[in-house]
Amino acid sequence: MDVDAWDAATGVSVVVDPQRGARRPVTDYTDFSHLERADQVVAVIPGAGWRAHWKDEGPDSGPLTEQVLAWLVTSKERATPVPVDAHGHTDDAESADRLIPPGDE
Template identity: 80%
Template sequence: MRYFNGTGWLAIFTGTETMIGRTRDVDAWDEATGVALVVDPQRGIRRPVTDYPDFSHLEPASQVVAAIPGGGWRAFWKDEGPDNGPLTEQVLAWLITAKGGATPITVGARGDVDDAESADLLIPPGEE
């Protein structure tokens, strides 16, 4: 699944002796220094990434700027269904990114939501 967040950036941490490597959403930017800020779940505050001794680097993520209804589109996979048969799921919504991309988001029969970028075919409304 493609990774989306509000700023379009992820902070990568390598880990320490007591903490495993991890990825955190960049939540904002410090206005005075320009340093990326992440939420510290233990303290319940935003902290600069440079406060962490294991901060490695930033990586781009897809920044969602809008979501629009699925509009009757469906996603089709040749061999993702029961017994490796076909599977069709309704496109619940399209996530629109800052770079103009549109990612179909499907909802399965059990209500699970995922992107459909791996679909073999996207079927427009009214087509079989």
């Protein structure tokens, strides 16, 4: 769960409980053990002609190349390519075998 706020009086992190439809301190959960810093997206930049290539993700387990629509830049200074397929669907390309820069064939 994502931390939604911090209790000003106690300093305890607060999350949204979707079943109650209200905020709850994380300490209300019996299985709570710790918080972890999330790698949050801080910027999105255009794909700028980059392409993602997989050796065996295409038809009949053949090659597949898709345009990178955008790059997600995170708070940990990581850039993740987000390609778009022929149907307009997106996903991350972290499993791509190769990222092809603009102008390379």
